[in-house]
Amino acid sequence: MEVHASVYEGLLNTNVKKFPHNSIVHLERELVEAKDKYRTKLVIIDGVYSQNGDLAHMDEIYALTKQYGAYLMVNCGSLGLP
Numbered sequence: 869m870e871v872h873a874s875v876y877e878g879l880l881n882t883n884v885k886k887f888p889h890n891s892i893v894h895l896e897r898e899l900v901e902a903k904d905k906y907r908t909k910l911v912i913i914d915g916v917y918s919q920n921g922d923l924a925h926m927d928e929i930y931a932l933t934k935q936y937g938a939y940l941m942v943n944c945g946s947l948g949l950p
Contacts, residue, residue, distance in 0.1 A: 910938065
């Protein structure tokens with residue numbers, strides 16, 4: 869999991885579903901599966917991944933969360949959002 873350690877630790881002992889780093893296909897698969905299963909869905913990503921400097925695919929991820937009725941939370945430990 870590529871998110872910051874603080875996000876990972878905050879999600880321990882929760883009903884979290886993971887998707888591979890920046891994989892839009894896998895994220896959509898998880899959202900489809902969760903669509904009628906969970907009332908509240910929250911996608912948590914890093915804006916900039918500190919381990920490797922990658923940027924989140926923010927536009928695509930936001931579009932998916934909007935399409936499937938999920939909230940998007942961006943952990944932003946960088947100087948600003950991409």
